[in-house]
Amino acid sequence: MSIAILGAGAFGTALAVSLAANGPVTLWGRDVSFGRENPRLPGVTLPPALTTTDDLASITQQTVLLALPAQKLGGFLAGNGAALNGRNLVSCAKGIDLGSLEGPSVLMAQACPNSVIAVLTGPSFAADIARGLPTALTLACADPAAAEALQHQLSTPNLRLYRSSDVTGAELGGALKNVIAIAAGAAIGAGYGDSARAAVITRGFAEMSRLAGAMGARPETLAGLSGFGDLVLTCTSEQSRNFRFGKALGAGESFDAATTVEGAATARAVSALAPRLGLDMPISTLIAGLAEGRVDMGQALEFLLNRPLKEE
Structure with a gap:
């Protein structure tokens, strides 16, 4: 066939x-x-x-x-x-x-x-x-x-x-990991190091899981290939367009405008969705600001470091 x-x-x-x-x-x-x-x-x-x-x-x-x-x-x-x-x-x-x-x-x-x-x-x-x-x-x-x-x-x-x-969970995992990959790339591009990238991946996965759960996805789906697996790949490889885009943002360098970067648009969509669902999505909101030029890396670092101290 x-x-x-x-x-x-x-x-x-x-x-x-x-x-x-x-x-x-x-x-x-x-x-x-x-x-x-x-x-x-x-x-x-x-x-x-x-x-x-x-x-x-x-x-x-x-x-x-x-x-x-x-x-x-x-x-x-x-x-x-x-x-x-x-x-x-x-x-x-x-x-x-x-x-x-x-x-x-x-x-x-x-x-x-x-x-x-x-x-x-x-x-x-x-x-x-x-x-x-x-x-x-x-x-x-x-x-x-x-x-x-x-x-x-x-x-x-x-x-x-x-x-x-779980169509919803599989689809959201694939979409949201692109946003976090931009954030991971920005951390590396700005020179914050691998420890900062690990923190972004970890907190980003929590953010992905919150939104997916609020939209009816199953937790095990986000922990599988379409969520965590794809997240690890795109946050750690130069083959990822979203990671490379974030790295360019972090380094203050230009990026080929003809290259499709799905995570930038998805971050903007998440920023619109989150208030409707009563969710706090700080990394996604930050990436939307970076991609639109409303936030620079200095403001981004200050924003993340000034997050409330709380239990993990």
Whole structure:
């Protein structure tokens, strides 16, 4: 059974390369004129089983992975949701939509009410997946039978998928860890050291768990691959765009504006969500301020050091 992936960025392309080991895969993008090597994934040759297209109407597969940036997903679904309705849709986005303050799974369910909705997330870098390095991910779907079928369809020799029914928790883990990765990068970029980064990761995980719990997620989901696992990866590796963005912020350096940094928009969304839920989300609020230029690193350090003394 063939699979389609919408979004020819680095991650969508890497998934397509890996899944092509199982059979035919079609990769859709607005510009796929790159031939057999996507410049967003240098050094990786697309396998023969992988076909690229810029014709969305040609995508007829029943299982479709949406590897689009979180902030572009809503607009895409508004124009194309009707054509995808009734299929198995798997979100690969990690973020919270700024306009609606909803996660990708909610946007997909609203646009495609007759579809099976799932989320594929967890600690992973596109380059690792494309190179065939072992990677474990969470596949979250509220329908147990559909989850099991998708798990078998989307597992490859190097991709090991673990099922979960907690779509909210898996999705929030993947979104919120990007915010904390920016904070961890800022700590390193500002020269605060690894001990400060460890504190940011620890307090950041507590912050992630608070928001996810308030939105109905299960604690064990946040402690798994899609939460803690992804958090550790993105807070400690230069491969993480969010970490690199934070590091540039901390060092007072410029950052490539063309690079997608989901955590910056997610921090702003969390800052809007937190008051509605009666939550204190200091790191997320801080990152929203840093990303918008309302706060500098000196103010950020003072803010964090002046937090009330209390029990952990």
